[in-house]
Amino acid sequence: MKRAALSLFALATLGALTLTGCSSSTPPPTTASEAAAPTLRVGTLQTDDLLPLWVAQDQGMLQSAGLDVTITTFQSAQDQIAAVTAGQIDAIMTDMVVGAQLSAGGTPMRYVTLMQGAPAGVVAGANTGITTAADLAGVETGCASPTILEFIYDKALADAGVPADQIKITEIKSLPVRLQMLTSGQIKAAALPWTLFQLAVAQGAVPVLGIDQVGGYTSTVFTVSQKWLDQPGAADAITTLLAQWDKAVDVINADPSAQRALLAANANLPSPLDTTYQVRQYPAAGAPPAQQVTDVLTWMTDKGYLKTPLTATDLIWQA
DSSP: OHHHHHHHHHHHHHHHHHHHHHOSOOOOOOOGGGSOOOOEEEEEOSSSTTHHHHHHHHTTHHHHTTOOEEEEEOSSHHHHHHHHHTTSOSEEEEEHHHHHHHHHTTOOEEEEEEEESOSEEEEEOTTSOOOSSGGGTTOOEEEOTTSHHHHHHHHHHHHTTOOGGGOOEEEOOOHHHHHHHHHTTSSSEEEEEHHHHHHHHHTTOEEEEOHHHHTTSOOEEEEEEHHHHTSTTHHHHHHHHHHHHHHHHHHHHHOGGGGHHHHHHHHTOOTTHHHHOOOOOOOOSOOOOHHHHHHHHHHHHHTTOOOSOOOHHHHBOOO
8 A cells, every 4th residue: 555655656746747847838937027026125314305205105106006115214324324234224315425435335325316405404593693605614513524414514615615724513423412502502503404404493593505505516315225226126116116206206296285294204303393394396206416426426535535436327326
């Protein structure tokens, strides 16, 4: 009986092998373009830059397009950078300095699309008499290095004719501490991201360098790791993602204030910004201007922040 069972097993195995070898219905190997879209794990800071992706997620656009996207919000850029370096996330909302630092440090990144213009501006204390970039000559301004905020500050003052030796910053890494020191009069001016910029103005600070003055200096960028982009199906997934991004941009731009509550919830906007924040218009998806990238890389090199040679071509993703 045992011998008969073994014979039947052998016959069944031989038959399976024969069918496998002769079948003409065996599907061909999956090509990169046919591969299922890989999961994309996105990390962001508590800013308004990622609003189109939050809208696309909230309104079901991503799911309808067959995209699997998870979004994690980080309290600091340091935590966000650590997560992408460790491979815990695949893409980040960030600036051009961070993307260059990661790539130079051995975690190659690509700028897939611009998100917004320059991510920060400069405000001054209410009673300082500072109203223009030229007024900031010799003024110790709250900032941090090496950051895109320092790039914006340096460029704005240089464009205003302020000599390099008169461009001064006080290192204050923590943004909440920087804002508190400004409002308490411990510093005369501060470089702040737009959410805190608006909060400072609401508390009586004077806007010195706003979007109209520095918005075109640089851009925030949706930055994806080259390792993730090398996966089968990744390029098609990005193309699909950017199409949904544009749909969400159209929704926002048609009625920006209608998305304030969603932004406030996801970016944890403090009062009174949760009800008053001026939601911005968003550009359509597209590569960031190469000249902006080059300007940032040149500045980083000149300041000694970038030791590994990089070009805009090294960082901008080509579909």
